[in-house]
Ligand code: SF4
């Protein structure tokens with residue numbers, strides 16, 4: 118498919134996307150986690166771009182972050198220090214985990230992009246005062262952005278931005294639904310490129326491309342099926358993993374990833390006061406494990422997701438040294454076990470993927486389910 | 487007794503025994519809470535304990551328990567038990583030991599008394615949020631989260647408002663769980679006592695600015711237990727008064743803790759609980775005294791924000807702007823202040839794989855200290871309770887080399 122090429126190119130070279138955006142007079146602001154309010158960044162006239170590690174060997178970051186820090190955080194710092202991110206005009210750090218918290222400090226002290234902001238979201242998302250605080254934080258961030266762009270973010274600009282992101286996210290959702298009904302319409306690696314690309318590419322281009330892809334794949338009739346799998350974890354940024362899963366006889370039919378459904382689920386109501394609607398969406402979305410909504414929210418969610426997608430099994434993909442996901446894994450596993458849903462844990466490191474071992478484990482898992 | 491032994495006896499800090507007795511009584515009280523119709527709350531070390539004391543609820547600190555487990559060298563076994571339950575060995579070892587201990591009732595005191603409620607303040611880390619969720623599921627008791635957003639560069643008005651509101655929510659939570667109404671007069675009194683205790687603790691720590699130092703950071707790690715667990719009670723106040731007197735006595739009589747104190751060092755991060763004795767004599771053999779640390783001072787470092795006469799209103803800032811909840815550059819500033827105040831010759835940093843918020847950023851602090859304070863810095867790789875992350879021979883070689891550098895620089 119012609120359209121897919123653009124996505125694959127963009128994720129391989131985010132810098133070239135940023136340069137093109139510069140020609141369009143949009144400066145690029147990188148962000149670190151799915152709690153970053155992209156809608157605001159875009160409404161301020163900037164181009165929001167989620168940062169991923171280029172997975173380059175760690176050299177410079179070694180003298181800032183110890184080896185027991187997750188490869189995502191170390192990798193992104195490495196990219197910045199080695200100049201790979203020089204195309205950025207700024208960065209936004211929503212408060213997530215302890216590692217990103219400290220990365221933000223080191224970044225603020227060491228790097229020299231034009232714009233820098235911490236968006237210190239609440240950690241608990243189940244009280245009115247936390248919601249009020251969330252709104253305050255978003256308003257503060259709006260002011261920061263306004264200072265940077267020299268203009269007010271108007272209500273209508275924000276409304277338009279919200280509509281745009283809604284369109285992008287609903288199309289991704291549709292794509293996931295189509296895939297769940299008919300796995301094999303797209304390769305896992307292609308879907309990965311589409312989702313990742315949607316956090317990197319020009320949003321004006323995405324609103325054209327995504328509906329086109331959705332309508333194309335809607336016409337594809339049943340393809341080969343495999344064991345239906347749901348992925349759960351932080352990010353799964355290795356296309357190879359998708360290939361390995363497919364070779365082992367599996368198809369991914371849904372995910373609970375922060376670079377997946379956790380990010381794009383949940384539409385922002387367009388007929389409400391935009392700031393209020395934005396607050397509600399970030400407050401009520403499916404939580405990331407670094408946040409608290411209830412003690413069982415994520416356990417219930419993974420069971421629901423597995424059932425909805427009629428999954429045969431769940432693969433937990435956790436980055437080594439990731440605390441929030443590491444703490445949630447045993448109980449989420451317990452919730453799945455209770456329902457008789459088979460699951461497996463794979464711990465990955467962004468920098469070294471042991472594909473041989475991984476395929477053996479996954480093949481065994483596929484036989485079991 | 488030969489002269490050496492007499493000399494050694496004189497050097498011992500006599501308050502240590504009293505402190506042990508107080509802690510024993512405290513744990514016995516906590517263990518028998520049920521029989522005495524008292525409620526038990528588990529609370530994080532940096533959490534606002536004063537309202538609990540005002541409500542006559544017994545606070546119990548899993549982190550202090552973790553330290554006890556570490557000191558009694560039971561950490562490895564309990565960590566491994568948690569790993570068998572599916573918890574990665576990369577997670578904080580306090581959390582790991584506590585999670586498995588709740589199930590197997592192991593450790594030096596056979597596990598902690600079961601909680602009636604959990605109070606989790608995330609001013610120290612995000613780990614406690616996950617850890618307390620786990621215990622809330624396990625014990626099936628109410629959990630209150632006191633959310634203190636990190637102050638990378640400032641204590642913003644938004645944060646101030648949010649945290650202040652939570653103090654009222656906290657009180658409402660306690661009223662609901664205990665089915666009793668909150669006594670504000672009692673609270674005001676507890677607030678004053680807490681303030682006084684923290685002030686005394688600060689004074690005790692300050693005595694080590696004297697040359698030679700009357701105690702070491704290793705002693706501070708031990709004496710810390712009271713300001714953590716009994717903050718807001720007269721027991722802590724009375725004890726620290728005595729301890730302060732003893733320190734002043736020692737200074738007056740020229741009694742040093744390290745016989746020939748030549749070098750003064752500053753420690754960073756949690757103690758390595760299972761190696762305290764060895765580390766202490768190792769440094770002492772080099773005539774070096776660890777006079778201060780960034781850890782024990784965390785329980786009085788935000789005193790400047792607290793108003794003893796307006797306790798509840800001021801602790802929002804006091805509990806939010808603690809050492810671990812501020813930016814790395816501000817942490818470095820505090821370290822440099824300590825280096826000046828205590829006249830420090832070298833800085834020893836424990837890179838603690840359990841504690842990410844404390845350890846990430848250390849390498850930057852190290853460089854800032856090296857350039858601004860111009861003293862050598864040593865980094866030791868370890869973990870506070872899990873001995874598997876510690877290599878004695880490697881650390882020994884590095885300490886020897888470090889002391890050599892300090893010696894040459896003198
Ligand atoms: S993978 Fe885990 S530790 Fe790493 S940035 Fe994400 S949440 Fe934080």
Ligand code: SF4
Nearest residue numbers: 578610611613840841
């Ligand atoms: S050691 Fe660090 S990570 Fe563990 S509970 Fe304490 S502050 Fe949190």
